[in-house]
Amino acid sequence: MEHAAQVVDPFIFRLSIFVLAVFVGYFVVWSVTPALHTPLMSVTNAISSVIVVGALLAVGVGMVSSGSGWARGFGFVALIFACVNIFGGFLVTQRMLAMYKKKSK
Amino acid sequence: MSANLSAFLYLVAGVLFILSLRGLSSPASSRQGNLFGMIGMAIAVATTLASHPPADGLAWLLVILAVAIGGSIGAVIARRVPMTSMPELVAAFHSLVGMAAVLVAAGAFYAPEAFDIGTPGNIHPQSLVEMSLGVAIGALTFTGSVIAFLKLSARMSGAPIILPFRHVINIALAAALVFFIVGLVLTGSAFDFWMITILALALGVLMIIPIGGADMPVVISMLNSYSGWAAAGIGFTLGNSALIITGALVGSSGAILSYIMCHAMNRSFISVILGGFGGETAAAGGGTGEQKPAKLGSADDAAFIMKNAQKVIIVPGYGMAVAQAQHALREMGDILKKEGVEVKYAIHPVAGRMPGHMNVLLAEANVPYDEVFELEDINSEFAQADIAFVIGANDVTNPAAEEDKTSPIYGMPVLQVWKAGTVMFIKRSLASGYAGIDNPLFYRDNTMMLLGDAKKVTENIVKAM
Numbered sequence: 001m002e003h004a005a006q007v008v009d010p011f012i013f014r015l016s017i018f019v020l021a022v023f024v025g026y027f028v029v030w031s032v033t034p035a036l037h038t039p040l041m042s043v044t045n046a047i048s049s050v051i052v053v054g055a056l057l058a059v060g061v062g063m064v065s066s067g068s069g070w071a072r073g074f075g076f077v078a079l080i081f082a083c084v085n086i087f088g089g090f091l092v093t094q095r096m097l098a099m100y101k102k103k104s105k
Numbered sequence: 106m107s108a109n110l111s112a113f114l115y116l117v118a119g120v121l122f123i124l125s126l127r128g129l130s131s132p133a134s135s136r137q138g139n140l141f142g143m144i145g146m147a148i149a150v151a152t153t154l155a156s157h158p159p160a161d162g163l164a165w166l167l168v169i170l171a172v173a174i175g176g177s178i179g180a181v182i183a184r185r186v187p188m189t190s191m192p193e194l195v196a197a198f199h200s201l202v203g204m205a206a207v208l209v210a211a212g213a214f215y216a217p218e219a220f221d222i223g224t225p226g227n228i229h230p231q232s233l234v235e236m237s238l239g240v241a242i243g244a245l246t247f248t249g250s251v252i253a254f255l256k257l258s259a260r261m262s263g264a265p266i267i268l269p270f271r272h273v274i275n276i277a278l279a280a281a282l283v284f285f286i287v288g289l290v291l292t293g294s295a296f297d298f299w300m301i302t303i304l305a306l307a308l309g310v311l312m313i314i315p316i317g318g319a320d321m322p323v324v325i326s327m328l329n330s331y332s333g334w335a336a337a338g339i340g341f342t343l344g345n346s347a348l349i350i351t352g353a354l355v356g357s358s359g360a361i362l363s364y365i366m367c368h369a370m371n372r373s374f375i376s377v378i379l380g381g382f383g384g385e386t387a388a389a390g391g392g393t394g395e396q397k398p399a400k401l402g403s404a405d406d407a408a409f410i411m412k413n414a415q416k417v418i419i420v421p422g423y424g425m426a427v428a429q430a431q432h433a434l435r436e437m438g439d440i441l442k443k444e445g446v447e448v449k450y451a452i453h454p455v456a457g458r459m460p461g462h463m464n465v466l467l468a469e470a471n472v473p474y475d476e477v478f479e480l481e482d483i484n485s486e487f488a489q490a491d492i493a494f495v496i497g498a499n500d501v502t503n504p505a506a507e508e509d510k511t512s513p514i515y516g517m518p519v520l521q522v523w524k525a526g527t528v529m530f531i532k533r534s535l536a537s538g539y540a541g542i543d544n545p546l547f548y549r550d551n552t553m554m555l556l557g558d559a560k561k562v563t564e565n566i567v568k569a570m
Binding site for chain 2: 010011014017018019021022024025026028029030031032033034035036037038039040041042043044045046047048049050051052053054055056057058059060061062063064065067068070071072074075076077078079080081082083084085086087088089090091092093094095096097098099100101102103
């Protein structure tokens with residue numbers, strides 16, 4: 001058993017974040033009022049497009065190997081899709097939420 | 106930018122995404138929540154561009170071009186889409202997340218050095234596992250959402266398509282999928298990568314085609330969940346905490362919504378997934394309907410009765426969305442309120458084709474959200490109401506769910522409209538609803554049927570007032 005030299009795999013840190021975030025998600029989503037379930041879906045859609053960071057990495061790769069061109073191509077299309085989703089998702093959510101009004105007295 | 110700083114900023118973005126969902130706990134805080142989401146996204150994008158700037162001028166050009174194309178398409182869609190089409194829009198957006206996940210995984214596979222996961226042909230096995238999960242779930246989400254989109258937008262029949270031996274086919278596909286994932290991890294071959302993609306694409310189609318139109322609220326929530334898990338899978342590959350947090354949030358959000366929808370239909374998640382429900386329409390219910398007499402009323406009768414009522418509870422359903430009757434309905438509500446009638450709206454969780462669909466349509470028609478109530482909050486009030494005005498809903502008001510043990514929907518929570526003094530049904534015909542079950546309420550003495558298009562009938566009632 002070596003003690004001092006033990007290094008925790010970064011995967012375990014990621015897994016910890018993931019598991020805790022599932023719990024956070026569980027409690028946060030249960031507190032969402034049912035009247036806003038449609039905006040909830042459109043906004044979760046928009047934020048899951050944070051996959052855009054992967055698309056940016058792929059499209060920005062240096063032309064070092066034969067695979068780089070492919071990666072750029074895939075990244076380019078992924079970036080378009082993700083941007084449709086980001087802009088579309090947030091804006092349509094904003095449009096919907098603007099419609100929810102209280103009784104005017 | 107140092108790796109620690111960028112990791113910290115991704116964490117900030119993740120927290121902002123949590124806050125954006127937290128904001129949705131009430132309509133008052135929801136707009137701020139959406140803003141948090143946008144800020145989080147901007148931070149995530151800026152951090153990526155600063156820590157891994159595009160390698161050359163061409164790459165920058167591609168980034169700007171893609172953002173301009175995608176952004177303007179998204180903005181135009183968001184501005185133009187009618188609120189009644191939200192379910193298909195959300196399905197279409199899910200498919201884009203799924204496809205983006207597949208493409209990002211493909212990008213990482215062909216240029217692993219840019220993602221710090223190894224070199225071409227020599228990617229870390231652990232990254233390959235994460236990547237293959239991301240790509241499989243992403244591909245499945247993509248085709249599944251495309252089918253859901255086609256069904257929701259009526260470009261494809263909502264009836265379930267049942268293939269012979271479909272369970273055998275699905276199990277075989279799933280087994281093959283596992284086989285190629287193992288192959289990819291062991292050999293890192295491109296062939297295995299694309300086989301995983303193709304098999305998952307096929308599986309996505311086969312999973313959604315047997316599910317009928319009435320189960321769409323569950324399907325769309327489920328695909329929401331899948332798109333989250335796909336994003337989380339890619340997040341593990343990239344070691345990006347913003348992506349991991351978001352994936353987990355979205356994944357659990359969709360799972361909870363699926364649970365709520367299944368619960369509201371008294372169906373188990375498994376039975377929805379296995380499919381076949383929601384398509385045995387007409388045939389079962391239509392035949393028995395004609396023999397019993399239903400009391401038909403006119404718009405004038407309805408207008409007269411409602412104006413003299415004390416309390417009216419309006420129950421909207423999918424038929425209202427199809428006929429775009431929400432504006433006429435609000436007008437009717439306004440007139441009634443001026444006459445001193447108390448007006449409330451009652452919404453069943455599965456009314457419409459996605460969670461919360463009716464609430465959005467009523468909000469669009471300027472119905473204040475504090476007049477709109479959920480099933481548990483309003484069910485006890487029907488007994489004190491003079492009139493229950495059911496517009497385009499059917500199965501969610503069916504007393505058989507409480508009274509008839511042999512009914513397929515027995516046990517499903519329903520709105521107890523029959524306890525009101527008079528029940529008015531606006532329907533196109535006396536045919537049964539999506540579940541294919543006859544509604545005995547149509548033939549009761551205190552029920553008045555107003556047959557016709559929901560919008561036209563409501564407009565006629567407004568005129569008669």
